[in-house]
Amino acid sequence: xxxxxxxxxxxxxxxxxxxxxxxxxxxxxxxxxxxxxxxxxxxxxxxxxxxxxxxxxxxxxxxxxxxxxxxxxxxxxxxxxxxxxxxxxxxxxxxxxxxxxxxxxxxxxxxxxxxxxxxxxxxxxxxxxxxxxxxxxxxxxxxxxxxxxxxxxxxxxxxxxxxxxxxxxxxxxxxxxxxxxxxxxxxxxxxxxxxxxxxxxxxxxxxxxxxxxxxxxxxxxxxxxxxxxxxxxxxxxxxxxxxxxxxxxxxxxxxxxxxxxxxxxxxxxxxxxxxxxxxxxxxxxxxxxxxxxxxxxxxxxxxxxxxxxxxxxxxxxxxxxxxxxxxxxxxxxxxxxxxxxxxxxxxxxxxxxxxxxxxxxxxxxxxxxxxxxxxxxxxxxxxxxxx
Amino acid sequence: xxxxxxxxxxxxxxxxxxxxxxxxxxxxxxxxxxxxxxxxxxxxxxxxxxxxxxxxxxxxxxxxxxxxxxxxxxxxxxxxxxxxxxxxxxxxxxxxxxxxxxxxxxxxxxxxxxxxxxxxxxxxxxxxxxxxxxxxxxxxxxxxxxxxxxxxxxxxxxxxxxxxxxxxxxxxxxxxxxxxxxxxxxxxxxxxxxxxxxxxxxxxxxxxxxxxxxxxxxxxxxxxxxxxxxxxxxxxxxxxxxxxxxxxxxxxxxxxxxxxxxxxxxxxxxxxxxxxxxxxxxxxxxxxxxxxxxxxxxxxxxxxxxxxxxxxxxxxxxx
Numbered sequence: 073x074x075x076x077x078x079x080x081x082x083x084x085x086x087x088x089x090x091x092x093x094x095x096x097x098x099x100x101x102x103x104x105x106x107x108x109x110x111x112x113x114x115x116x117x118x119x120x121x122x123x124x125x126x127x128x129x130x131x132x133x134x135x136x137x138x139x140x141x142x143x144x145x146x147x148x149x150x151x152x153x154x155x156x157x158x159x160x161x162x163x164x165x166x167x168x169x170x171x172x173x174x175x176x177x178x179x180x181x182x183x184x185x186x187x188x189x190x191x192x193x194x195x196x197x198x199x200x201x202x203x204x205x206x207x208x209x210x211x212x213x214x215x216x217x218x219x220x221x222x223x224x225x226x227x228x229x230x231x232x233x234x235x236x237x238x239x240x241x242x243x244x245x246x247x248x249x250x251x252x253x254x255x256x257x258x259x260x261x262x263x264x265x266x267x268x269x270x271x272x273x274x275x276x277x278x279x280x281x282x283x284x285x286x287x288x289x290x291x292x293x294x295x296x297x298x299x300x301x302x303x304x305x306x307x308x309x310x311x312x313x314x315x316x317x318x319x320x321x322x323x324x325x326x327x328x329x330x331x332x333x334x335x336x337x338x339x340x341x342x343x344x345x346x347x348x349x350x351x352x353x354x355x356x357x358x359x360x361x362x363x364x365x366x367x368x369x370x371x372x373x374x375x376x377x378x379x380x381x382x383x384x385x386x387x388x389x390x391x392x393x394x395x396x397x398x399x400x401x402x403x404x405x406x407x408x409x410x411x412x413x414x415x416x417x418x419x420x421x422x423x424x425x426x427x428x429x430x431x432x433x434x435x436x437x438x439x440x441x442x443x444x445x446x447x448x449x450x451x452x453x454x455x456x457x458x459x
Numbered sequence: 460x461x462x463x464x465x466x467x468x469x470x471x472x473x474x475x476x477x478x479x480x481x482x483x484x485x486x487x488x489x490x491x492x493x494x495x496x497x498x499x500x501x502x503x504x505x506x507x508x509x510x511x512x513x514x515x516x517x518x519x520x521x522x523x524x525x526x527x528x529x530x531x532x533x534x535x536x537x538x539x540x541x542x543x544x545x546x547x548x549x550x551x552x553x554x555x556x557x558x559x560x561x562x563x564x565x566x567x568x569x570x571x572x573x574x575x576x577x578x579x580x581x582x583x584x585x586x587x588x589x590x591x592x593x594x595x596x597x598x599x600x601x602x603x604x605x606x607x608x609x610x611x612x613x614x615x616x617x618x619x620x621x622x623x624x625x626x627x628x629x630x631x632x633x634x635x636x637x638x639x640x641x642x643x644x645x646x647x648x649x650x651x652x653x654x655x656x657x658x659x660x661x662x663x664x665x666x667x668x669x670x671x672x673x674x675x676x677x678x679x680x681x682x683x684x685x686x687x688x689x690x691x692x693x694x695x696x697x698x699x700x701x702x703x704x705x706x707x708x709x710x711x712x713x714x715x716x717x718x719x720x721x722x723x724x725x726x727x728x729x730x731x732x733x734x735x736x737x738x739x740x741x742x743x744x745x746x747x748x749x750x751x752x753x754x755x756x757x758x759x760x761x762x763x764x765x766x767x768x769x770x771x772x773x774x775x776x777x778x
Binding site for chain 1 (some may be wrong): 519666763
């Protein structure tokens, strides 16, 4: 019989993991909770870290060699996602540029657009935001109303976007707007690459429990955008965006941070760990199994994707598992932190991490595709005759 | 990375599924309940396919084949300890993992030589007591009289203990596959309020949630098998993790299956009721959900669930 199962990621992925961990240990200060705090030094950490990754060819290693990447395997890409998320994403907002803005431009961009946008993304010098959601268009994205009308060699865009992460710091926006009314709502949409410095753009931060810079409103008032900044064909925006979502099939590796936080708790507590209630330690063990489960479901999606066999149901099952995991882990961790004698600087840093994780996890079942939509997608795959 | 069983193991599992269907399929468990001797039909059908010649301890590929067999047997709720027989040591016909304080297993009245192993790796002979209640209520579970247990030691027997934990989980996985498949068929066929139940979002969400649980067991079962096949030192923890997740998943899947089948799900003419009843020994023996979690917690200690993906310690703890 031929051998089957193999859960090793391979030597290249293991070496990469070690390299990334060493870089994080060297470049990212203890207690770092991500780039999007009120302290500008945190954003500077991310900018510097992206530069370091770029110098070593690690920022865009998933990209094809012709665009300066390393043609990394899906498993190396998974390692990057895991290690970066586990360390509070020290690439800051750049992960978006690297993960899907760049690849989408490679696929649909003109030679000029590629020359203009890919090098700065590869050097880690530019921040993008994503202009999709609107007040009346969340999960139902095709109902968006932001409109673009042609005006000579330009387009004039008016409307409102919302929940736009990083809009206060982004130089460019990957914006979806309606360019015509067609029979199907998915038709007549177009992607624009919009400089955030264009007149008529106003960004208003929305204060939220997620922390600063995560949520913003973006108002577009007759913003003039050069026709050369249309990505792909006019009216073909829905197809482009579907590809973007395909790049994001497994999304962020939430399980990696969950696992690290869960494993850190007993390591910090030492002997005092055994004094926690047995039931709480039992919940901790159970949730670690669920971390493993989410990780393996992600690997399953990646394996199927690399063979061209993945279905929306496979990735939906993973997303349901991983987003619930984020919240379940937050509950267990907050209980551990409340019950455990976590003293000293390390203890304080851990408390801060857990508090940050709890707040941020509340959005996990909403952001990047609400869990309810994922459940519908999975049900459609399981009950096709009913849909 | 390969998250699938070998094509040969998968195909062997399908062959077993077809052969058991030809031998009676859903009726196997029903007939065995009425006449326990009918269980030999299962043993004979599997013997014809060469199942008892598999050597899951000696060969990773045959371990995968054994897992595929156990899963197929779960699909039909076969009333025969197939996974337990496949886990046998050289000096017995089958192996069951037991709680030493109250050794029991679903092996009543088969006339086989059994061995029992504890979680800490001590093994000895086990003699099933004569059944005192009908299988209708016991699902063939009976007490075991244990002979002297050796002191094999957890280290030496880790692979064996992990095998005895993991293979029955593959049987349970087959039961979850089937319970969910039957539920999907039912909600598509059953019409209420002028449309199939499956058109109701409340029903769709329950089916989706059950599938997340089933799919989670599937990946953990594959991982535990690989951990055993490659002799990983944490194979017992991986198998306990699988068992813990599988029991929790079974609670969700069977609850959804019963709920969505409505009253028909309790009837003997509906296979879900047989799957549900005969899943219980697998979910409660040797340890139920709470006791399994307790043992898992103990096995993890303070180090967490090790694996090839790097432990938190390497990250330097708090960031």
